[in-house]
Amino acid sequence: MTAVPRFPSDPLAPRPTTGAAVAAATTDLSKVYGDGDTRVVALDRVSVSFREGEFTAIMGPSGCGKSTLMHCAAGLDSFSSGSVRIGTTELGDLDDGQLTRLRRDRVGFIFQAFNLLPTLTALENITLPLTIAGRRPDPQWLDRVVSMVGLSQRLGHRPGQLSGGQQQRVAVARALVSRPAIVFGDEPTGNLDSRAGAEVLGFLRDSVTELGQTVVMVTHDPVAAGYADRVVFLSDGRLVDEMARPTPERVLDRMKAFDTRAHTG
Numbered sequence: 001m002t003a004v005p006r007f008p009s010d011p012l013a014p015r016p017t018t019g020a021a022v023a024a025a026t027t028d029l030s031k032v033y034g035d036g037d038t039r040v041v042a043l044d045r046v047s048v049s050f051r052e053g054e055f056t057a058i059m060g061p062s063g064c065g066k067s068t069l070m071h072c073a074a075g076l077d078s079f080s081s082g083s084v085r086i087g088t089t090e091l092g093d094l095d096d097g098q099l100t101r102l103r104r105d106r107v108g109f110i111f112q113a114f115n116l117l118p119t120l121t122a123l124e125n126i127t128l129p130l131t132i133a134g135r136r137p138d139p140q141w142l143d144r145v146v147s148m149v150g151l152s153q154r155l156g157h158r159p160g161q162l163s164g165g166q167q168q169r170v171a172v173a174r175a176l177v178s179r180p181a182i183v184f185g186d187e188p189t190g191n192l193d194s195r196a197g198a199e200v201l202g203f204l205r206d207s208v209t210e211l212g213q214t215v216v217m218v219t220h221d222p223v224a225a226g227y228a229d230r231v232v233f234l235s236d237g238r239l240v241d242e243m244a245r246p247t248p249e250r251v252l253d254r255m256k257a258f259d260t261r262a263h264t265g
């Protein structure tokens, strides 16, 4: 399903949601770690597209290659063969400096461990990617992102003065503030209780529905996957299935099929 922005004429929206454009894609992407006895094929010719304005969850059994796929697709990790593109930029053509700039300017990240700087306030953490890039925040956009994640009253607090859920909301705002082409989350609710996790997932969902953001999230949690428009399933480094309009129940059933196969095969 392609999410329709709630404010389609909003001039601040990052880019129109056409439903057809691809924010990022991999083609025959393979990643091999080690060699000889220690050789592990973490990704085996994975081709997947992430459409603009869509929220995709990546799922599959432990060790199937979810984080590796996310890291390669986000330009955080090198790959062995195949290709990755963000927008129309082929990552394999970039040198390290160009890759760093691409990540800084066009990709947002949310990690399980929040990764905030403890000496900076919430506001300083949120605007850090722009500060590093020498750019000023667009005040209206900043205000909108901060309001969306409910942090307006906490901007002067340092991470140590915030709950885990509030810290992850800072990380969500930081990921959105530069209006990246795509936001990647690696188990973004892994360190949160279910209520705080639901809030963060709700904000990610809102960023897709209201702001037209593209989000790709690795998760183990069928409930978290239920916030997505689509789930792609990996198994043993391969893309094996896909589900549109997932519900936690359907995702859980699909995950159980992996368990059954693992136990019987």
Ligand SMILES: Nc1ncnc2c1ncn2[C@@H]1O[C@H](COP(=O)(O)OP(=O)(O)OP(=O)(O)O)[C@@H](O)[C@H]1O
Residues within 6 Å of the ligand: 033, 034, 040, 041, 042, 060, 061, 062, 063, 064, 065, 066, 067, 068, 069
């Ligand atoms: N740096 C590395 N060196 C060697 N092997 C690695 C490395 N990183 C990952 N692997 C292997 O690659 C495979 C895929 O790992 P990956 O972390 O992508 O899986 P995952 O699906 O994200 O796992 P989990 O759900 O447990 O976090 C695993 O077999 C893992 O052991």
